[in-house]
Amino acid sequence: MKKIRAQTSGLTGEIMVPGDKSISHRSVMLSGLADTPVYIRNFLRGADCLSTIDCMRAMGVTVEEIGETELKVTGRGLYGLRAPSRVLDAGNSGTTLRLLLGLTAAQPFSVTFTGDKSLQKRPMGRVLKPLTAMGASFSSQEGRLPITVQGQTEPLQSIYYEMPVASAQVKSAILLAGLYASGDTVVTEPYPSRDHTERMLAAFGVPIMRHHNAVKVRPIGELMAPEDITVPGDISSAAYWLVAGSLIYGSNILLKNVGVNPTRSGILDVLKHMGANIDILNRHTESGEEVADIRVRRARLKGTTFGAGIMPRLIDEVPIIAVAAVFAHGDTIIEGAGELRVKETDRLVAIKNEFNKLSPGSVELKGDGLVIHGGLPLQRAECATYDDHRMAMALSIFGAAGDGVYLDRPDCVDISYPAFYETLKRLGR
Ligand code: S3P
Numbered sequence: 001m002k003k004i005r006a007q008t009s010g011l012t013g014e015i016m017v018p019g020d021k022s023i024s025h026r027s028v029m030l031s032g033l034a035d036t037p038v039y040i041r042n043f044l045r046g047a048d049c050l051s052t053i054d055c056m057r058a059m060g061v062t063v064e065e066i067g068e069t070e071l072k073v074t075g076r077g078l079y080g081l082r083a084p085s086r087v088l089d090a091g092n093s094g095t096t097l098r099l100l101l102g103l104t105a106a107q108p109f110s111v112t113f114t115g116d117k118s119l120q121k122r123p124m125g126r127v128l129k130p131l132t133a134m135g136a137s138f139s140s141q142e143g144r145l146p147i148t149v150q151g152q153t154e155p156l157q158s159i160y161y162e163m164p165v166a167s168a169q170v171k172s173a174i175l176l177a178g179l180y181a182s183g184d185t186v187v188t189e190p191y192p193s194r195d196h197t198e199r200m201l202a203a204f205g206v207p208i209m210r211h212h213n214a215v216k217v218r219p220i221g222e223l224m225a226p227e228d229i230t231v232p233g234d235i236s237s238a239a240y241w242l243v244a245g246s247l248i249y250g251s252n253i254l255l256k257n258v259g260v261n262p263t264r265s266g267i268l269d270v271l272k273h274m275g276a277n278i279d280i281l282n283r284h285t286e287s288g289e290e291v292a293d294i295r296v297r298r299a300r301l302k303g304t305t306f307g308a309g310i311m312p313r314l315i316d317e318v319p320i321i322a323v324a325a326v327f328a329h330g331d332t333i334i335e336g337a338g339e340l341r342v343k344e345t346d347r348l349v350a351i352k353n354e355f356n357k358l359s360p361g362s363v364e365l366k367g368d369g370l371v372i373h374g375g376l377p378l379q380r381a382e383c384a385t386y387d388d389h390r391m392a393m394a395l396s397i398f399g400a401a402g403d404g405v406y407l408d409r410p411d412c413v414d415i416s417y418p419a420f421y422e423t424l425k426r427l428g429r
Pocket of ligand 1: 021022023095166167168169170172193194315316339
């Protein structure tokens with residue numbers, strides 16, 4: 001049980017949040033398909049991204065860890081990956097698995113994937129369906145792990161695919177498979193999800209066209225890799241400090257070098273709407289991604305309403321936004337959040353169960369959303385993390401801003417933010 005104490009003074013100082021998880025995964029995958037070495041800076045050394053490194057190494061890619069957060073990846077070219085001699089383990093990482101299903105769908109060799117208990121429960125049919133339509137072939141039981149991708153003897157067919165749910169993982173799997181298709185592949189989504197794959201493919205010389213919610217990828221013979229990639233700080237990790245800084249009296253935090261790609265920055269819009277005191281400074285572009293410093297100071301927040309349209313832009317931030325809502329004045333209504341049910345755990349249920357321990361009666365589940373009553377009394381309690389990194393961090397900030405919390409199984413933060421507890425301690429002094 002880990003104890004997070006109630007903060008009696010503000011959180012102050014500067015933070016370099018770790019590298020973006022989504023971009024870190026993609027940087028290793030695409031570099032692995034390049035013919036020239038790529039240096040990746042500010043790579044996230046979290047467990048999920050290490051799973052991606054492990055899988056790419058098993059297919060013959062050389063990944064050298066130069067410093068704490070720098071990698072040199074020597075790829076094998078678009079057509080040079082080798083058959084792995086073992087099962088590929090994606091661990092807890094949906095991104096590793098779904099994107100690599102797309103990448104391996106077109107390879108001439110077979111690959112079998114597995115993953116941890118949580119990943120075994122998550123739906124993969126949403127990726128297998130379009131990839132099968134492209135001619136790929138899989139064996140699995142009802143689309144769950146373990147999944148074997150059969151080696152291909154023919155190029156994949158290009159498709160036009162309308163995704164029923166907005167998901168960057170599904171979109172990316174199709175785009176990666178589309179690199180190997182016989183013609184242009186087009187994918188559309190109901191609302192725009194994160195576009196890191198599109199941006200990075202473009203940076204590797206791949207023709208990518210975008211029109212409203214549609215993306216088209218045109219296959220090419222080889223990638224033209226950049227010499228280096230600098231991964232921006234992860235806004236999903238910055239999110240915990242944005243909320244902590246907003247809630248805890250006397251706080252003043254400067255978050256340096258945070259990725260503010262508009263397909264990821266929904267939390268900034270929601271928090272500003274709630275009345276947060278957030279300044280975006282020093283905006284610039286690095287490796288094709290928008291980056292900025294963000295200053296947050298304590299503010300009095302009010303409830304808000306948001307739904308399906310913005311959901312893909314803040315999907316991983318809902319647990320921490322829900323914390324902000326518990327401390328806000330008035331009610332917050334969150335709709336169209338059904339995708340939270342198929343994350344590392346059912347986050348809608350986890351939020352309801354655990355938040356109500358810390359502020360009884362504060363959270364109601366309503367359909368695929370939540371109604372959160374702000375400003376109710378707070379208490380200390382023992383909470384479960386469900387081995388879900390985002391639940392662990394959201395509950396920690398809840399405890400720090402409230403009356404403290406005891407966390408069962410706190411170590412899952414290693415998935416995306418290994419230094420999270422250390423940083424909380426440092427800022428709180
Ligand atoms: C991710 C996409 C999102 C997000 C996940 C990372 C990505 O998942 O929740 O943490 O890197 O593409 P979905 O595509 O399933 O919404």
